[in-house]
Amino acid sequence: MSHEFRDRGPRDGSGPHKVGQVKEVTSLANPIVKDIKALTQKKSREETGAFMAEGLKLVIDALELGWTIRTLVYAKAAKGKPLVDQVAAKTVAAGGLVLEVNEKVIASITRRDNPQMVVGIFDQRWKSLKDIRPIEGETWVALDRVRDPGNLGTVIRTADAAGASGVILIGETTDPFSLETVRATMGSVFAVPVARATPEEFLGWVKKAGVSLVATHLAGAVDYRTIDYRRKPVVLLMGNEQSGLPDQLAKEADALARIPQEGRADSLNLAVATAVMLFEVRRHLLTLSEAR
Numbered sequence: 299m300s301h302e303f304r305d306r307g308p309r310d311g312s313g314p315h316k317v318g319q320v321k322e323v324t325s326l327a328n329p330i331v332k333d334i335k336a337l338t339q340k341k342s343r344e345e346t347g348a349f350m351a352e353g354l355k356l357v358i359d360a361l362e363l364g365w366t367i368r369t370l371v372y373a374k375a376a377k378g379k380p381l382v383d384q385v386a387a388k389t390v391a392a393g394g395l396v397l398e399v400n401e402k403v404i405a406s407i408t409r410r411d412n413p414q415m416v417v418g419i420f421d422q423r424w425k426s427l428k429d430i431r432p433i434e435g436e437t438w439v440a441l442d443r444v445r446d447p448g449n450l451g452t453v454i455r456t457a458d459a460a461g462a463s464g465v466i467l468i469g470e471t472t473d474p475f476s477l478e479t480v481r482a483t484m485g486s487v488f489a490v491p492v493a494r495a496t497p498e499e500f501l502g503w504v505k506k507a508g509v510s511l512v513a514t515h516l517a518g519a520v521d522y523r524t525i526d527y528r529r530k531p532v533v534l535l536m537g538n539e540q541s542g543l544p545d546q547l548a549k550e551a552d553a554l555a556r557i558p559q560e561g562r563a564d565s566l567n568l569a570v571a572t573a574v575m576l577f578e579v580r581r582h583l584l585t586l587s588e589a590r
Contacts, residue, residue, distance in 0.1 A: 370396045436463045441536050467493070
């Protein structure tokens, strides 16, 4: 596989397939198309350090936030649109490849019958846990073994909306750069830093970071609305969709919180529970922001 997702022509700018040119592709058998399609597989994303984002708005947002684009793919129907031309020019200027493809090819890449007209291939970006030094007013969301791409994407989007500083993934989790997760973030994957850690690394970091660790737990003794979230930076710790938090993590929390419920449902969806908690954690900050 080509780790750069560029044409296999000369790399020195000579010849008919120079890096940075606009290349027309109509065949599903094209090796560059095959490389891009392979990014739907986690193994390929890990090997290449790349991922796919669909939609013109997402690509524009990513470029504005300084993400590195490797390849831009757009459908013939989008050719000549001013914003598409601008994104193509930025991709070329960055040394990336621009592909103009037919609808059959772009539908194959995105695995959709009605695909977006623009797709970008970007370098993954991970935040190093040791570089995270929370300060007053910051909130981080920590997710233990989150498995559902839709849940993870929605949490990243919610963290963005609530003004959280980032998301920390603990243990074996779903990939934040999978096509499904990126779709669910609605572009927030480009705005919200994501870190990853083992449980041991996470707990070691918590001890040094000077944060208040608030965890949701079915055995939580404290109503989540009664906790004082203003004294320290808060790390909101949420458990796995099926099994909740393990004792290893729960026993280290400064507060175990519970969301009171009525009705027959015995639990909330992870993304919904995270949203309820996150907006409560940041309520005093969001109120101040609106007042200004």
